[in-house]
Amino acid sequence: MIRILGGRRLDGEVQISGAKNAALPAIFASLLTPEPLVLHNVPKLLDVETAVELVQALGKEVHWSNGTLRITGGEELRPEAPAELVQRMRASFLVLGPLVARIGQAKVALPGGCALGPRPVDFHLQGLARLGAQVEVGNGAVQAKATRLRGARVYLDFPSVGATEQLLLAGALAPGETVIVNPAREPEVVELAVLLQKMGAEVRWDLDRVTIRGTSRLSGAEHTIIPDRIEAGTYLLAGAITGGRVRALSVCPEHLRAFLDRLELAGAAIEVGPDWVEVQGPPRPKAVDFRTWPYPGFPTDLQPPMVALLARAEGRSTVTETVYAARFGHVEPLLQMGARIQVMGNVLVVEGVERLRGAQV
Structure with a gap:
């Protein structure tokens, strides 16, 4: 009370404080590389703690001190995200793209989070399918597989923040150009693109689209949350x-x-x-x-x-x-x-x- x-x-x-909605996708970006990722100005919030638990469950090591996260390890990632963690916070669904891009498979429960009405993840799944993932939905979870994602053109009917972030994360490890037409342009989305550039991807924003040129391996980076x-x-x-x-x-x-x-x-x-x-x-x-x-x-x-x-x-x-x-x-x-x-x-x-x-x- x-x-x-x-x-x-x-x-x-x-x-x-640092922006939670910028910190969460940045934490999940650590799944794209085995090299250290250092994030400053990270807020100490329940959702951030859930994100940390999730990447740890998938194989990363995390050290948190005075607002700075140092995320290391993860040479070998686990493909299945614990349902209890994913259902606790809707942003956890963002691990789907990085896992498929990095290890070729993922199983992620349908997302939870605050009750604000329907939250379809169709934009996420359709976009990943365009990048070459085989996607199946059943028993409250999404399973996705891909030998190798490839760059593609994806049009979003609505400038969804989550779908744009999902495709930026996946596209960073998809060789070729991924073009997202009608992307979200929230500051937190733009900051994720900045981080991915530091990690080795090329990102270009145009009037009605964002283009990301992926690579076969991303490096670690140091980044401050907005x-x-x-x-x-x-x-x-x-x-x-x-x-x-x-x-x-x-x-x-x-x-x-x-x-x-x-x-x-x-x-x-x-x-x-x-x-x-x-x-x-x-x-x-x-x-x-x-x-x-x-x-x-x-x-x-x-x-x-x-x-x-x-x-x-x-x-x-x-x-x-x-x-x-x-x-x-x-x-x-x-x-x-x-x-x-x-x-x-x-x-x-x-x-x-x-x-x-x-x-x-």
């Missing part, structure tokens, strides 16, 4: 909703552009430095309409705390969720706190109230 005594301004500075834009946005919203002043340190302001634009429209005063963002919250926010969208649009992960801000805004806000249609689990608790919110399909209509009240949720 967490007990919160609200009604107070939040003021001060906060150091932002700041967590979602953590930064959450702290800035906490300051804004209380009318306080909060400065987030060690951030990349460019990664927060769409979010900061909407926060400014809601009445917050925003200052931006080279690696920090400061928000001064208004006495009462203004109503704002927005929709979530793949990067560089408004991030779906910041939709729930932004709705909390708009719950006490002056006027009516309309929020359209285009990424995860079921990402409305926060609505019922907010209603218990006095918010006025209607759910209409994938749209929220938020009628702001002057004050929210404490409640057990």
